[in-house]
Amino acid sequence: MGIITSLGNGVSDTRDAIQNSLTGIGPLTLFPTASDQSFPVGEAADLIENEDLPRTHQLARLAAEQAMADAKEAPDAVVMGVTTGGMLTTENLLKKNARDPKLFCLHATGSVSEDIARRYRCTGPALTVSTACSSGAAALKIALEMLRAGSVKRVLAGGADSLCRLTYYGFNALQLIDPEGARPLDSNRRGMSVGEGAAMLLLVADEPDHTVAEVLGAGLSCDAYHPATPHPQGKGALAAMQAAIMDAGISIADIDYINLHGTGTRDNDISEARAIDTLFRGKKPLLSSVKGACGHSLAAAGAIEAVISAISISSSVVPANVGCRRPDPDLKLDPVMQPFQRPIETVLSNSFGFGGNNAAIVLGACGKPNPGRTPADTRPMAILGSACVTGTGRTDRTMGAIAKGKVCAGILDIEEISAHLSAARIRRLKRFPRLALSLAIAAHENSGAGDTPAAIFLGTGWGALSETSDFLTRLFETDEQFPSPTDFIGSVHNAAAGQIAMQFQATGPNLTMTGGDYSFEQSLMAAGLVSRNIRDGFLVVGADESHPQLSRLFDRSVAKSACPADGGGALYLKKGTGKSELTIRSVFFEGCENNPGVISSLIQKIEKQQPLNDRYGLILAGFPAARRSKGEVQLQTLLARTGFNHPVIDYRKLIGEFASASAVAAVMAVKFLQEGRIPEPLCEDKPVELGAKGVLIIGTGDYITAMEVMPQ
């Protein structure tokens, strides 16, 4: 495992800092601020200035280098929690009025895990979770489920985030920064200290000799309560801790130490304390927050604290709650005030984020029997409802136009997107969250189901661009004095999924995946992995907004397209086949770099079950404009090798260029299968019946992805 924070670089430095109760919180040096705007931060030291590589990527590389130091084989997958990504570099560029899309090529949160995958020649999926401050822990949950599913043996997982103006000024606008430096659990605490860092863990299915610790289980939940404030009684935090303990197959009495989320804000600490009080009653384990020592590293925090928990287990050290002088009696917690040595076998580590997004993980000493280990659930997902939005309109209009072979690409009027949404709920929502919420509601309505979704999975290439742009524009225009707190809350990638959760009171897992052109595919994969215990339905949504300035700067395919477009699709799903006639499954996800056999690998994976030509009656192929020529070659190779002789539809030509266009393609597949035929104008005016065959949705370019929609 590897770690870099303001406490130091590497496991050894971090252990020393913990054993000596050091703090890494100090003055900000990364970017200039007005004197009365300067607050202490947890800044990582000794990073080399590198204009070509954003700071988050540098942090991730340092942590990954340590984690992979002894590894002999490439990881089968990379899963990372990232929220700021290349934002610091992007801010510098926007301040300079830079307009060349090439300069922004590492803005995307997903570019961090892709960079790590490339460096370690990982040809499997490189997934990115953006659930604000729980991202790093959520990434570990996904990695754990991938290992349990047996499709991979080694996953490099963790989180990385660098400091940037967006988060520094954003949290300050929310009055969540302690001007004295974070004092978690202290009576006089006034907020957090924003930090930065990265931590990566190489998780392996078999236990090798030098194992440090074992991830026993993890739990996810959502408050479905408020965009930025945790549930006052810690309802969601409690649910996540309970889910993690159950997932690990242990009892609460087994927990020796809790590594708290403990940000130092008034609301977080009281909410977390109440959840712990409810769960452990009078028998609370040792507990402390390390955020008074290293600051709150946002998406990296969950992974950083997993590494610190593993250090606690392997080095028998209990970290102190640095920064706290007088514990707040209202919290009824007794934090560890000085570090000390004691054997620690089992740790519960909490990470909670905006949108009421909660994750808890359980780590244990290795070699202990783990009777509760949960087997994988590979059941398909039944499709109960679907909905989409394109430039042409909502589902019926879009599908009507597609049936006539018409191009739907464009930007739908925001009033039409918002038509069915409650005015009070959307007062603070801009284009992206309205799109996502509208899709979620429509897909659920389409199902006619009496129940409501328990979990939400959202894929988005770029998230809330309007909120991000408006926040930064006002920040820069007012000399960094008056940024909007509302825009900051809305700019977080998972804000939209939080809104959907509030709409439906969906308190189960709530994951937002941000993997560029493959974001919807990633959200479907995540849904398949973590939906095991969800008996009710869940929503998988893919959406992206077109922003007049940022879309063409960030998305290379948008920059190449003459016609701006946006929209998305949503599916209401349930695990198992249920009463539905259709199911969906993520079939394949591999990178193309260092992977010349990627198409053979895809064919092998599919044809293990059935020849491609027999299994599917249609391929919906996605060619992101920036990778079109490469993608067309990839598809031709697939067609030539399999002799596929049914129709292939180039769906981006109909839907437009936006990262989550494949979510609309999934809805197209559903509608065609429900009709039992492909509309004639899409197959050279010849009627094509689908019969018992399914539809394969292929993604091409830097990754090859495949999702299948099958009739039963």
Added chain:
Amino acid sequence: MEKLLKELQVKIIDVLNLIDVQPEDIGADDRLVGGNLGIDSIDVLEMVIMIEKDYGVKIDNRELGVKVFATLSTLAEYIHVHSTELSN
């Protein structure tokens, strides 16, 4: 003071994008936060920024915020007193 109250009514509706609320709906002595207007803690922070930007008056902690944002009158009063202090 009357002028300030009227000005604040308009600004609050604008800044918070309060749909279907008219300036006169924000009564001077009605509860401002958590009442019928649907104004919540995020809106309070948005108003804090607006007041600092437009009147040069800082409200930088929550305890103070609770008192200042009790009603439109308390808010106007606080701005009146502190912006005067500032200009003196």
